[in-house]
Amino acid sequence: MSNTIEAKTHDDHGEDTWELAGRTLRSRLIVGTGKYADEAETRACLAASGAEIVTVALRRVDLKAKDNLLGWIDRDRYTLLPNTAGCYTADDAIRTLRLARELGIADLVKLEVIGDPKTLLPDNEQTLAAAKILVDEGFTVLPYCTDDPIVCRKLQELGCAAVMPLAAPIGSGLGIRNPHNLALIIEQSTIPVIVDAGVGTASDAAVAMELGCAGVLMNTAIAQATRPVQMADAMRLGIIAGRKAFLAGRMPRRMHAHASSPTIGLIE
Amino acid sequence: MPTIVLNGEPRPTSEGQSVADLLRELGLDARQVAVERNRDVVPRAEHGQTVLADGDQLEVVTFVGGG
Numbered sequence: 166m167s168n169t170i171e172a173k174t175h176d177d178h179g180e181d182t183w184e185l186a187g188r189t190l191r192s193r194l195i196v197g198t199g200k201y202a203d204e205a206e207t208r209a210c211l212a213a214s215g216a217e218i219v220t221v222a223l224r225r226v227d228l229k230a231k232d233n234l235l236g237w238i239d240r241d242r243y244t245l246l247p248n249t250a251g252c253y254t255a256d257d258a259i260r261t262l263r264l265a266r267e268l269g270i271a272d273l274v275k276l277e278v279i280g281d282p283k284t285l286l287p288d289n290e291q292t293l294a295a296a297k298i299l300v301d302e303g304f305t306v307l308p309y310c311t312d313d314p315i316v317c318r319k320l321q322e323l324g325c326a327a328v329m330p331l332a333a334p335i336g337s338g339l340g341i342r343n344p345h346n347l348a349l350i351i352e353q354s355t356i357p358v359i360v361d362a363g364v365g366t367a368s369d370a371a372v373a374m375e376l377g378c379a380g381v382l383m384n385t386a387i388a389q390a391t392r393p394v395q396m397a398d399a400m401r402l403g404i405i406a407g408r409k410a411f412l413a414g415r416m417p418r419r420m421h422a423h424a425s426s427p428t429i430g431l432i433e
Numbered sequence: 434m435p436t437i438v439l440n441g442e443p444r445p446t447s448e449g450q451s452v453a454d455l456l457r458e459l460g461l462d463a464r465q466v467a468v469e470r471n472r473d474v475v476p477r478a479e480h481g482q483t484v485l486a487d488g489d490q491l492e493v494v495t496f497v498g499g500g
Contacts, residue, residue: 197500207498222499225440225492226466228459234496235465250499260472264494267467267474335500362500384500 183379186305186326192217194404197384213397220246223265248275255295277309285335289316300324309361312346327356333363336385340369351377367403374407435487453480466495
């Protein structure tokens with residue numbers, strides 16, 4: 166009997182895959198490729214994370230650079246997700262993604278329009294404007310946005326393939342600042358909710374997954390860990406643990422203690 | 434001699450030079466870059482027939498590590 170129960174823990178819900186814009190994915194961790202010491206460290210971290218989608222940025226070519234990311238990254242293994250990091254207007258973001266599309270990448274794009282260099286918080290107005298145009302142009306848009314249920318609802322209505330609310334500012338490592346807002350967004354969304362930015366360590370990733378997110382996108386938490394490859398592995402496990410806990414259904418929170426051992430039959 | 438602006442820097446170019454010629458001169462693999470000329474994307478299939486003109490603003494970009 167107990168063997169049957171143990172065997173079932175993995176399989177109660179079938180294989181735990183998820184769908185993103187028609188793709189079936191096994192990994193719920195999306196990772197960035199920035200801030201690593203070198204190509205070797207990037208490769209090792211991507212492998213340890215188990216990610217199937219990785220973000221990249223678009224920049225002017227460096228004529229002195231020996232290696233090009235497109236020259237070494239295994240595109241059969243990783244789907245590239247071009248971002249619009251550094252864009253402060255809808256026009257800049259659209260221009261960037263039109264160029265990214267020319268690089269022969271699928272239409273999946275991460276739209277981020279920043280409103281302020283100090284906080285790097287999203288400009289939701291510009292993000293909504295850009296999302297509308299990009300969806301019309303046939304892009305599959307994954308927008309980074311604030312953890313605002315109204316903005317997320319509007320992005321969904323515009324035809325975005327997912328919404329990617331922040332946990333905390335980019336690169337801050339502050340963790341899930343407003344779990345209640347994320348819960349509201351998850352409750353209302355019919356598209357995947359991916360927490361993007363602000364995760365600092367594996368428990369943050371687990372919390373996001375326990376809330377019911379479809380996935381988590383991170384970069385700095387891995388790249389700036391003391392041992393990035395170990396952290397990439399920890400994040401992979403944190404995502405899995407949080408997801409399993411979500412599926413398992415946590416116990417209710419109680420105000421007072423509730424004994425785990427029988428209260429009758431005590432020796433006297 | 435016609436002069437273009439390549440990624441923000443002035444660059445002399447020869448009469449009749451195409452985008453494809455320029456990429457070759459720069460030692461770039463056309464499959465690993467995207468080109469924008471005067472704010473319009475130049476599709477890869479048109480690199481050969483797109484001739485650079487004096488004052489053209491070119492952006493030649495690629496993917497780099499990023500979040």
